[in-house]
Amino acid sequence: MGVDNFVKVFADYRFWPAVQHVALFVVIWLISLTILVVLLALLVHAIRVRWLSSASRFLFYIPGALAGASSVMLWLFLLDPAVSPVSGILNAFGLETFVQTVSLDNLPVIFTLIAFWAGAGGWIIIMYGALNNIPVEVMEAARIDGAGPVKTAWHIQIPLMRKWISYMAVMSLAAGTQLFVEPRVLSQASKGVVPPDYSLNQLAYLFAFRQNDFNGSAAISLLLLVVAAGLSALFVFRGGLFERD
Amino acid sequence: MAAQHRRPLARILATATAAVAIGALAGCAGGSGEVNSDYGFATAEQTADSTITVWVDAAREPIAKAFEEANPDVPISIETYDGNAGGSGSFQTKVALFDQSGEGWPDVVFSTQTNDASWAAKETNGVQAFAAPLNKGYFSDDFLNGFTDGANDPMTVDGTVYGLRNDLAPVVLWYNKPLLDQFGYDIPTTWEEYEALGVKLAAEHPGYILGSIGDSFVGTYVYYWGAQAPIFQLDGNDFSSDFEDDHSVAMTDMLDSMSANGTLVQDSVFSAPFVENYSDKIVAMPGPAWYAGALFQNPDSINATAGEFGAADPLYWEGEDKVTGNVGGGVWYASSHSKNLAAVETFLEFATSSDESAALNSGLPAYDSAASTWLDAQAESNFFAGDFKSAVSTAAASVWGGWGFPSFSPETAYAAVVVPALAEGKTIADVVPDWHEQILNEAQVQGYTVK
CATH class of the missing domain: 3.40.190.10 (Periplasmic binding protein-like II)
Incomplete structure (x- = not known):
């Protein structure tokens, strides 16, 4: 019955490694996403040259157009030192073969890169919009008080973007805990060097369609839901997402 | 605000419930059906000319x-x-x-x-x-x-x-005739001679190779199966894997020593670097019969010239049964x-x-008449050196019967544990405990009783 499914899932040898993999990825990704997106949005917003500003927003957004599995296919080429246009960078990290590149230790960083590349552009545009929403009077007052760009960003812009940042964190957390396409495609492309049970969603998939155990699969999905909902609630309340101004 | 939030949730729940109900119905629908005596199973309604x-x-x-x-x-x-x-x-x-x-x-x-x-x-x-x-x-x-x-x-x-x-895939020993002649080596017939050749080759002609262990099908089916290593055995519902057996240990040692002296490489035989770096450096290489078309006669792969490569009888342990491995088919x-x-x-x-x-x-x-057609065509084309037909036929008749066919592949554990370890510079012996554990874990998850 119900509880047995959870017991079985907890006892599965693949479960805890998958939890660790996903947790590590989500931590690295959320931190880097938040810092870099806010930083890039502030930079774009600070560009006073009109065409340069719109051109850079367009450039940030392009990778997002190539979504999901097709974007991973492109990364397969980037990550294989034998064919990669950036093989020099890979070699500089001591990575001579595809197998070395996709070793377990490197995967959280690789998935962060892929997710950032595909998803950050959209968030930069949204943050840019949020920055535009800050009243001109507030910005001017800061300038008159003698605040430079850094101080303005730290004391005025970032606090006023708080809701948007927590919104981004919630949405990215939901996407991140459901990591599936990237490890799945990498697993097939690496002929199993990236294990087929790397992430929790992959494990749920294997339970359902390799073991024909839909109950175990549902148990994993429920666990994911509970954890994601709990963390989202934290972001929502800490970020004041539902507070009225 | 709150009411507005609740409504979509209720809708999602309703949709989900409906989806589950439909799924359950569909599940039931598939199970029924009378056995069609002409076929021996419950057939779907037949529609001539349906695609x-x-x-x-x-x-x-x-x-x-x-x-x-x-x-x-x-x-x-x-x-x-x-x-x-x-x-x-x-x-x-x-x-x-x-x-x-x-x-x-x-x-x-x-x-x-x-x-x-x-x-x-x-x-x-x-x-x-x-x-x-x-x-x-x-x-x-x-x-x-x-x-x-x-x-x-x-x-x-x-x-x-x-x-x-579709096809039988017994493992034979592929060899490069001009290279063997040039270096003055004989075709090895046993694993012992193969390993000895590796030592000699590494000393006299470094850079030349005797195979690759970077593919999970090669590591498992070519080497361990061919060595009669009982690492993947199934008896009814009992699964067992023995890496302590003499055959397993001997093969692990052989692979590690040949990997160390550079005569076994880590690139997948299907990878671009392998084709680029080793096409003209393969002195001999145990591998399935289908290497014929997949590697040697493939313009996108090794693309050998006629008379360059030949197939010899499979390798075996000295003094033991002359058996070999099998790669899928x-x-x-x-x-x-x-x-x-x-x-x-x-x-x-x-x-x-x-x-x-x-x-x-x-x-x-795998079909007899098609097999003779294929073997005759290969023999007539004179593409392969030596007695190709005899070597492949001998191998096809001597596949070791001790390897199991459970519902999971031995390749996944090799790919997940051994391949990355080799890339890190470890030996197979280093990771045998992890590899063993991974195989047993997979067996257990698939519902086998692990012995």
Whole structure:
């Protein structure tokens, strides 16, 4: 019955490694996403040259157009030192073969890169919009008080973007805990060097369609839901997402 | 605000409930059905001229295309997929999805793995087994008897045949004749001579190689199976894996020492770097019969010249049985849900037994008459040095019978544990405990009793 499914899932040898993999990825990704997106949005917003500003927003957004599995296919080429246009960078990290590149230790960083590349552009545009929403009077007052760009960003812009940042964190957390396409495609492309049970969603998939155990699969999905909902609630309340101004 | 938030949730719940209910209904629908005595299983309603969907991997696509050309009156839709390569499980996972929806199954599936009958021959969650029984009235005994003895054994469950073997894939020793002559070496006949040749080669001609261990099918099926290492054995529902056995230990030691002296490399034989760096550096290399078409005669791979490579009898341990390993050998399955079983039969007979498909087969066909056609064609072309026909026939008759066919592949554990460890500079012996544990874990998850 119900509880047995959870017991079985907890006892599965693949479960805890998958939890660790996903947790590590989500931590690295959320931190880097938040810092870099806010930083890039502030930079774009600070560009006073009109065409340069719109051109850079367009450039940030392009990778997002190539979504999901097709974007991973492109990364397969980037990550294989034998064919990669950036093989020099890979070699500089001591990575001579595809197998070395996709070793377990490197995967959280690789998935962060892929997710950032595909998803950050959209968030930069949204943050840019949020920055535009800050009243001109507030910005001017800061300038008159003698605040430079850094101080303005730290004391005025970032606090006023708080809701948007927590919104981004919630949405990215939901996407991140459901990591599936990237490890799945990498697993097939690496002929199993990236294990087929790397992430929790992959494990749920294997339970359902390799073991024909839909109950175990549902148990994993429920666990994911509970954890994601709990963390989202934290972001929502800490970020004041539902507070009225 | 709160009320507005609640409404979508209620809608999602309702949709989810409906979806579950539909799923349950679909699940029930698949399970019923009377056994059709002409076929020996519950058939779907037959519709003559309905299109059959055929799933093949890229290497088998030409065979399906040839069928389409030769039989313009049979409507066929050819779809390519990964062929389940590397034990990816895509065949099973896709069929499980169709089982859920209760429709959409392909009519014919080609799989590069030989162990799919372990799940495809079983009813799952109330849905009829995907693989159609083939010897209970569907295919004639005359036709089925035309297969090489034992070729369909991996797909036979309690006397019922669920799949037709495409090709036999016994491991032979491939060698480069001009290089052996130039260096003055003899063709090794035993694993001991092979290892000794490695020591000599590394000292006298560094850079030349005797094979690769970067592919999970090579590590497992070529070396450990060929060494009679009992690391993957199935007896009923009991799974066992013994890395302490003398055969296992000897093979691990041999691979580690040859890897250390550089005569075994880590690049996959299908990778661009392997082709680029080692095409003219392979002195000898144990490998399946299908290397013939897949590597040596493949313009995109090694693309050897005639007379360069030859096949010799497989390697064995000195003083022990002359046995060898086996690397897959694809299997054709007919869907028990097909609406056009007659067309499926025509297709499968063409794919396995016709001379046209034999000509397109990269390896030794499992159907006797097609096998002779293939071997004769290879011998006539004089592409391979030495007595190719005799070596391949000898190997086909001496595959070691101790290797098991459970519902999971030995390749996944090798790929996940051994390949990355080698890339990190570790030896196989270093990771044998992890590898062993991974194999046993996989067995246990699949429901086997681990001994």
